[in-house]
Amino acid sequence: MTLLSWIYMSVVWTVILAVTGYCFYRIFTKGNNGSGR
Amino acid sequence: MSHRVHREGWATRFGLIMAMAGNAVGLGNFLRFPGKAMPYGGAFMVPYLLALCLLGIPLMWMEWTIGRHGGGYGHGSTPGMFDKLWRRRISKYIGIFGILLPAMVGIYYIYIESWALGYAWNTIAGTYWGKTSHGEMAEVFGKYLGIGSGPVTFSAEAYFFFLIAFCLNAVIMSLSISKGIEVVAKYAMPALFILGIILAGRVLTLPSIEGRSVTDGLAQIWRVDDWSVLLSSKVWIAATGQIFFTLSVGLGMVHSYASYLKKREDITLSGLAAVSTNEFVEVILGSTIAIPAAVLFFGVIQTKEIVAGGTFAIGFHALPVIFQQMPAGQFFGTCWFILLFLAGLTSSMAMFTPLLLFLEDELRIPRKKAAVGISVVVFILMQPVVLFMQHGVMDELDYWMGDFFLVVFGALEAVVFAWLFGMDRGWKEMHLGADLQVPGVFYYIMKYVTPVYAVVLVVWSAQDSVLDKLLMKGVAPENVPYLWLARAMILGMTAFLAWGIWHAWRSHPKFFEDTTLPGELP
Numbered sequence: 001m002t003l004l005s006w007i008y009m010s011v012v013w014t015v016i017l018a019v020t021g022y023c024f025y026r027i028f029t030k031g032n033n034g035s036g037r
Numbered sequence: 038m039s040h041r042v043h044r045e046g047w048a049t050r051f052g053l054i055m056a057m058a059g060n061a062v063g064l065g066n067f068l069r070f071p072g073k074a075m076p077y078g079g080a081f082m083v084p085y086l087l088a089l090c091l092l093g094i095p096l097m098w099m100e101w102t103i104g105r106h107g108g109g110y111g112h113g114s115t116p117g118m119f120d121k122l123w124r125r126r127i128s129k130y131i132g133i134f135g136i137l138l139p140a141m142v143g144i145y146y147i148y149i150e151s152w153a154l155g156y157a158w159n160t161i162a163g164t165y166w167g168k169t170s171h172g173e174m175a176e177v178f179g180k181y182l183g184i185g186s187g188p189v190t191f192s193a194e195a196y197f198f199f200l201i202a203f204c205l206n207a208v209i210m211s212l213s214i215s216k217g218i219e220v221v222a223k224y225a226m227p228a229l230f231i232l233g234i235i236l237a238g239r240v241l242t243l244p245s246i247e248g249r250s251v252t253d254g255l256a257q258i259w260r261v262d263d264w265s266v267l268l269s270s271k272v273w274i275a276a277t278g279q280i281f282f283t284l285s286v287g288l289g290m291v292h293s294y295a296s297y298l299k300k301r302e303d304i305t306l307s308g309l310a311a312v313s314t315n316e317f318v319e320v321i322l323g324s325t326i327a328i329p330a331a332v333l334f335f336g337v338i339q340t341k342e343i344v345a346g347g348t349f350a351i352g353f354h355a356l357p358v359i360f361q362q363m364p365a366g367q368f369f370g371t372c373w374f375i376l377l378f379l380a381g382l383t384s385s386m387a388m389f390t391p392l393l394l395f396l397e398d399e400l401r402i403p404r405k406k407a408a409v410g411i412s413v414v415v416f417i418l419m420q421p422v423v424l425f426m427q428h429g430v431m432d433e434l435d436y437w438m439g440d441f442f443l444v445v446f447g448a449l450e451a452v453v454f455a456w457l458f459g460m461d462r463g464w465k466e467m468h469l470g471a472d473l474q475v476p477g478v479f480y481y482i483m484k485y486v487t488p489v490y491a492v493v494l495v496v497w498s499a500q501d502s503v504l505d506k507l508l509m510k511g512v513a514p515e516n517v518p519y520l521w522l523a524r525a526m527i528l529g530m531t532a533f534l535a536w537g538i539w540h541a542w543r544s545h546p547k548f549f550e551d552t553t554l555p556g557e558l559p
Contacts, residue, residue, distance in 0.1 A: 001252045005260040008079060012086070016316045023310035027050060030472060 045215055046297040050307065052219035055226040057294055057311035058318075059383025061285045062229065064149060066319040067377060068352045069282065071258065071328045072344050073275045079261035084276035088490075089316070092277065095479060095487040096286040096447055097312050099454045101304040102467040104295025111548070113296040113394030115289050116538050119450075120549060123457040129542065131453065133534045134446035135289025136391045141438040141527060142288070143206075143388030144415060145422045145431045149349075150381030151202035155181065155195060156353060157374035160360070160367060169361055171335070171343060174354040182426065190426045199423060202382075203416065209386045210393060211408035214297055218386055225379045232376040233322040239369055240330045249336060254329025257337065270497050277494050278440065283319055284312060287447030290387040293394050301470030309473065318380075326373075327351045334359045352377065389415065395534070399541035418530075421522055428519035429512070436506055437527060444498055448491035451483075460484040 001009075047053040074081040107118025115135025119128040159165055165177045183192030209217045243251055266272050281287050298304065331340040331351060343350045352373075360370035389411055396407035421430050454463050464480055505511070509520055542549050 001256045002260060005079060005256055008082075008261075009255065009259040012082065013321055016313060016320055019309070020313040020317050023306060023313055026306055026472060027054065027310060 048215040052223050054310050056218050056222040058314035059222040059226050060290050060387040061315035062318045063384035064381050065282050066323045068348050070319050070323045073279050074258045075344050077266050077272050079259045080266045084273045088277040088280040091486050093280040093284045095483045097308045100291040101295040101308045104292035105298040108296030113293050113398050114391045115292050123453050129538050136395050138438050139288045139290050139388040140392045144418050145434050147202050147385050151199040153374045153377035155198035160370040171354050174357050178353050184427045189424050207412040210389050225383050229379045232372045237322050237325040240326050251329040251333050254332030258324045274497050281443050287443040289391045293390045303470050303472040305471040305475050306473035330359050331355050425519045428516045430519050430523045433520045433523035444494050448495050451488040451491045455484045455488050
């Protein structure tokens with residue numbers, strides 16, 4: 001792995017983890033209400 | 038008044054997101070993705086990430102929106118949903134794809150899923166222990182499936198595990214959404230994350246072998262040696278096709294799950310959560326397990342040969358060899374195959390939902406009866422896949438249903454949503470009750486870029502291989518009848534669905550003419 005490859009991989013992983021973390025943080029802090037019509 | 042107004046929905050939002058993510062996370066995350074990425078190196082990730090942002094995420098939001106919108110009118114499958122989006126006679130027939138594709142993929146997918154279950158058992162029992170070369174494990178795999186010189190591919194062991202996987206899927210399908218799919222997803226998905234993290238942690242901490250380290254394997258996916266591969270349409274087709282496959286967009290399953298949502302229940306944040314969860318499993322866990330482990334034990338050249346040998350070679354031939362050379366290998370090997378099985382199960386249990394809801398909503402068949410009927414028919418259709426596998430029945434179904442028409446349906450729905458339903462209405466509908474305001478740039482992406490990109494991909498894919506596949510170029514003459522059998526299965530199912538639509542719209546036209554707005558049903 002070159003330095004650039006490490007940076008490339010780290011950036012992509014960080015973005016994915018950040019978006020996933022953000023989504024679940026918002027979902028869990030809003031509540032977990034049931035669905036259904 | 039819709040007859041489905043009082044139908045139950047998702048019990049919890051967490052359950053919904055786990056079910057949606059489970060629908061997306063499948064065998065492809067751990068086997069197909071590394072196999073597609075490795076031949077191109079880090080350059081593959083450029084079209085992959087572009088397709089994720091320009092096609093995958095927008096299509097996911099579109100499908101959630103179409104599903105919730107159609108569900109409000111009492112439609113749980115795409116014929117009824119498309120009929121409500123675009124009031125033309127043809128629109129409900131376009132929706133056939135959203136039932137046909139997942140059902141036909143499910144017919145072979147459950148069999149593949151059962152291999153993982155069988156191999157989990159064989160790893161616990163240690164039956165293949167001592168077969169320490171890739172070639173020997175390839176023989177073990179062939180024997181497990183019963184591939185021989187005769188016309189029929191059969192082994193009692195593979196068939197036994199196939200029956201278990203099939204029955205499990207049939208039972209889940211027969212239960213209500215909150216007691217079946219949701220319960221399984223709520224337990225299976227966290228278990229899958231834990232197993233994936235355990236395996237990724239184990240691989241990343243393996244010591245070097247003969248000067249090779251796991252980072253040499255990571256480099257096969259992340260190091261860019263040659264940017265010029267981006268000039269070839271092949272890498273774009275492979276990367277974009279992978280986005281469709283991994284997110285399960287263009288299939289009709291997301292629509293059906295979303296049809297259980299209430300009118301003002303969020304879809305933007307939940308949809309993005311499902312996508313990012315899938316990407317976590319695919320890009321982070323999927324790229325960390327199979328290829329780095331294989332490169333460490335076999336070296337780059339042999340790993341490339343293994344990957345070129347097909348999607349399953351790395352998972353079922355190479356990794357079992359590696360587990361045998363690893364401390365506590367039986368434990369990690371079992372984790373690997375259970376991981377694959379859970380990934381498969383959480384996807385396959387969604388595949389017959391559109392057909393089930395079509396029978397329930399449009400043909401008014403009670404759920405239990407519909408589930409039994411589907412199980413019987415699907416079991417019969419699975420027999421050629423299982424018994425004639427070596428003649429290419431599964432590959433034929435996979436190409437047309439899981440490869441080509443999936444992209445065609447994705448392109449059609451992007452055009453219907455953005456241009457025929459109208460992007461302004463679509464954008465408003467998508468943001469009803471939204472917990473996340475989607476950036477305005479996505480309005481233009483969804484209106485212009487996504488439909489054009491999807492149509493270009495259809496044209497590329499057609500130019501790349503459709504004619505050769507259609508004319509069966511390179512197919513051994515003795516296999517030709519079996520491929521026609523696969524095509525007859527596709528055409529038979531299509532004819533049944535077309536008849537079903539014609540019959541349903543003719544039998545109770547008032548239901549389909551219902552102009553009550555979603556959410557306003559009494």
